[in-house]
Amino acid sequence: MPNYVIGVDLGGTKVEACLMDSDRNIHTRNRAPSEPSLGLDQVIDNITKVIETAASGQEFSAIGMGTPGTYIPSEDKLYGSPHTPIYETPGFIGLLRSRLDVPLVIENDANCLALAEYYAVCLGKYSHIMAVIIGTGMGYGLILNDKLYRGARGGAGEIGHTSIDLNGRLCECGRHGCAEAYLSGSSIRKRYRELGGKDLEAAEIYKLYQVCDQPAMKIFEESCMIMGELFANIINALDLQAIILGGGVSNIPLWYEKVPQYLERSIFGPPRDKIPILKAKLGDSSGVAGAAYLALREIGALEF
Numbered sequence: 001m002p003n004y005v006i007g008v009d010l011g012g013t014k015v016e017a018c019l020m021d022s023d024r025n026i027h028t029r030n031r032a033p034s035e036p037s038l039g040l041d042q043v044i045d046n047i048t049k050v051i052e053t054a055a056s057g058q059e060f061s062a063i064g065m066g067t068p069g070t071y072i073p074s075e076d077k078l079y080g081s082p083h084t085p086i087y088e089t090p091g092f093i094g095l096l097r098s099r100l101d102v103p104l105v106i107e108n109d110a111n112c113l114a115l116a117e118y119y120a121v122c123l124g125k126y127s128h129i130m131a132v133i134i135g136t137g138m139g140y141g142l143i144l145n146d147k148l149y150r151g152a153r154g155g156a157g158e159i160g161h162t163s164i165d166l167n168g169r170l171c172e173c174g175r176h177g178c179a180e181a182y183l184s185g186s187s188i189r190k191r192y193r194e195l196g197g198k199d200l201e202a203a204e205i206y207k208l209y210q211v212c213d214q215p216a217m218k219i220f221e222e223s224c225m226i227m228g229e230l231f232a233n234i235i236n237a238l239d240l241q242a243i244i245l246g247g248g249v250s251n252i253p254l255w256y257e258k259v260p261q262y263l264e265r266s267i268f269g270p271p272r273d274k275i276p277i278l279k280a281k282l283g284d285s286s287g288v289a290g291a292a293y294l295a296l297r298e299i300g301a302l303e304f
């Protein structure tokens with residue numbers, strides 16, 4: 001008789017849930033709008049409804065949830081969620097817990113991506129990886145020595161807020177030249193507005209790149225170089241074996257075609273195999289899958 005858990009992926013626009021058994025099989029999956037603009041009560045209603053629908057009457061033992069920002073267990077609170085500041089409200093997580101009958105475990109959404117991809121493609125092959133979500137913003141998750149690495153406070157891996165140019169673009173965090181101020185979906189969009197004069201999504205700007213639009217070419221050539229340098233920095237620091245990209249902006253093929261050449265030329269240290277840059281294998285189900293693994297760990301069915 002398998003033991004069941006729920007995985008929840010809470011995003012800025014949607015909330016998704018899945019029902020998973022202790023052998024890591026997903027049985028049901030569904031999503032709904034998260035509606036943060038309608039207030040916390042509505043967000044909590046949306047989360048509990050999506051859980052109930054995913055469970056479809058099946059009993060379950062724990063819930064894992066991936067969220068933007070950093071979860072601090074001692075305060076039971078989220079920090080650093082600039083695109084959805086309402087999630088940082090004190091008491092939000094406590095209120096959600098009070099509506100649930102089973103333990104709730106919370107982790108950053110990029111850490112969930114890292115966990116999901118670790119089990120999907122890295123197990124037995126790569127023990128040291130970084131997973132990167134490239135969407136409106138960027139998020140990072142680290143698996144080191146086959147374990148999820150959170151750092152002292154849960155904020156490990158924020159390499160996007162390292163500067164690649166001390167006099168560079170102003171980042172949302174207040175620093176100059178952060179890689180994220182060039183590479184996130186909103187940054188690419190902003191750079192094209194400045195250079196090409198139009199407000200377009202990263203995917204549309206990539207289409208213009210393909211027909212040799214000059215501003216789009218400049219932005220993507222520069223972005224591939226910056227991404228290569230950024231990844232080389234963290235590989236030099238942590239001696240990683242693979243990098244995995246997820247999130248909407250990760251669908252742009254250029255990252256896989258061009259970034260490796262910049263990366264390879266900037267890696268320092270002993271000879272090693274080429275570091276692959278891989279597209280998330282589980283696609284858009286990696287968020288809920290990684291979150292459900294948190295719950296499996298909670299019930300003792302998984303160790304990481």
Ligand SMILES: [Zn+2]
Binds near residue numbers: 161
């Ligand atoms: Zn920054």
